[in-house]
Amino acid sequence: MVELETTIKNRAGIHARPSALIAQTAVKYSSRIFLEKAGNKINAKSIMGIITLAASFGSVIKITAEGPDEQAAAEAIKALFDSGFNEELG
Amino acid sequence: MENESSTFTVLDLIDLDLKEQNSLELKCVAGRSGLGRQLTVPDFNRPGLALAGFFESFAWDKLQIFGRGETAYLVKLDKENNHASVDKLFSYSIPCCIFTNSLLPSKSFLDAAEASGCPILSTPLSSSEFSSRVLRILYEIFAPKTTMHGVLVEVFGIGILLIGDSGVGKSETALELIERGHRLVADDVVEIRCVNGSVLMGQGANKMIGHHMEIRGLGIINITHLFGVGAIRDKKQVQLVCQLEDWNPEKVYDRIGMDELTCEILGVKVPKLEIPVKPGRNIPIIVETAAMNERLKKMGYHSAKEFNQNVMRWLESENERTLYFSRDDY
Numbered sequence: 001m002v003e004l005e006t007t008i009k010n011r012a013g014i015h016a017r018p019s020a021l022i023a024q025t026a027v028k029y030s031s032r033i034f035l036e037k038a039g040n041k042i043n044a045k046s047i048m049g050i051i052t053l054a055a056s057f058g059s060v061i062k063i064t065a066e067g068p069d070e071q072a073a074a075e076a077i078k079a080l081f082d083s084g085f086n087e088e089l090g
Numbered sequence: 091m092e093n094e095s096s097t098f099t100v101l102d103l104i105d106l107d108l109k110e111q112n113s114l115e116l117k118c119v120a121g122r123s124g125l126g127r128q129l130t131v132p133d134f135n136r137p138g139l140a141l142a143g144f145f146e147s148f149a150w151d152k153l154q155i156f157g158r159g160e161t162a163y164l165v166k167l168d169k170e171n172n173h174a175s176v177d178k179l180f181s182y183s184i185p186c187c188i189f190t191n192s193l194l195p196s197k198s199f200l201d202a203a204e205a206s207g208c209p210i211l212s213t214p215l216s217s218s219e220f221s222s223r224v225l226r227i228l229y230e231i232f233a234p235k236t237t238m239h240g241v242l243v244e245v246f247g248i249g250i251l252l253i254g255d256s257g258v259g260k261s262e263t264a265l266e267l268i269e270r271g272h273r274l275v276a277d278d279v280v281e282i283r284c285v286n287g288s289v290l291m292g293q294g295a296n297k298m299i300g301h302h303m304e305i306r307g308l309g310i311i312n313i314t315h316l317f318g319v320g321a322i323r324d325k326k327q328v329q330l331v332c333q334l335e336d337w338n339p340e341k342v343y344d345r346i347g348m349d350e351l352t353c354e355i356l357g358v359k360v361p362k363l364e365i366p367v368k369p370g371r372n373i374p375i376i377v378e379t380a381a382m383n384e385r386l387k388k389m390g391y392h393s394a395k396e397f398n399q400n401v402m403r404w405l406e407s408e409n410e411r412t413l414y415f416s417r418d419d420y
């Protein structure tokens with residue numbers, strides 16, 4: 001299992017477009033990927049789940065991945081967060 | 091939302107959005123500075139003994155409910171100018187004092203509360219009514235909870251939680267069920283609370299974005315607007331779990347329905363069905379039938395067992411056996 005931590009860098013937070021990007025990236029990997037914020041853990045392959053996290057600017061998100069391609073999966077998701085989803089950074 | 095998961099304060103109790111028959115009708119009359127005090131136990135205490143000066147085993151960490159008796163005693167203490175027990179009461183960090191029947195304590199009591207930062211609330215409800223309501227509400231708030239990835243739907247009155255890997259068709263199955271007149275409770279993230287130690291209540295994790303679904307190829311759709319208010323429900327007991335999974339040729343699926351699989355959620359066992367998904371299998375109809383079968387079971391009629399009993403009765407009947415043995419071609 002791989003665990004990485006990241007913070008939300010884009011001003012608007014995780015709204016519909018970023019969550020779609022995350023889910024689309026996550027489904028490319030066969031590992032089970034989860035995002036966790038303040039004790040709420042959700043499946044990173046589900047758009048509605050990611051939106052439900054209500055991750056606003058500056059929130060800390062823990063990414064966990066478990067499976068055959070866990071390292072690559074967790075890093076790809078983290079890279080998305082770090083790029084700020086090509087949006088305006090805060 | 092976030093408050094609810096970590097701490098529950100007196101202010102949260104006042105702010106609860108409750109419907110008529112559940113409302114606590116609380117208002118704060120003094121000690122506003124203490125509204126951030128936390129409630130840690132889902133229980134209340136009647137502080138009669140404490141007021142009489144007996145503080146052994148005093149349950150200071152619970153809500154303190156003052157009814158007519160306690161209030162009358164306070165009046166008596168006030169007349170006698172005896173403030174010792176009231177002062178001692180406020181030396182504990184009690185979450186709040188609640189006066190029922192719209193009663194109000196004396197000015198000196200309110201001043202003492204204000205000084206110690208203990209909120210004093212008032213409600214027009216009677217003590218018995220208030221205590222039963224507040225217990226019910228607190229039990230629900232303090233109930234153990236978990237979130238599950240799945241879709242909760244109500245089918246023929248049975249709460250069914252559809253679970254399975256991403257892309258197996260949970261949302262599509264739910265959509266077809268809604269189309270067929272059933273109701274959506276929550277999609278994707280289902281928050282489940284264990285109420286009374288045996289009942290699992292499921293609801294959406296967030297009211298603001300509830301009753302939306304993500305359907306691949308369509309995007310996010312609003313079920314309330316598309317199918318009307320009759321197609322949704324706020325919460326529902328989880329009575330059956332249907333696990334959808336890609337058809338695995340190596341796996342043995344239940345063909346008779348005699349073995350009962352269960353799924354444990356928060357320590358409560360819920361009947362579970364494993365439904366293999368394969369092109370050509372109409373999953374919504376299978377789920378619908380499962381719901382009806384579940385209702386039959388609840389009424390005491392178990393299709394598979396009943397069927398097997400009939401088979402056994404038929405096998406054992408003397409008549410059949412003699413018929414069988416007297417045949418010359420066996």
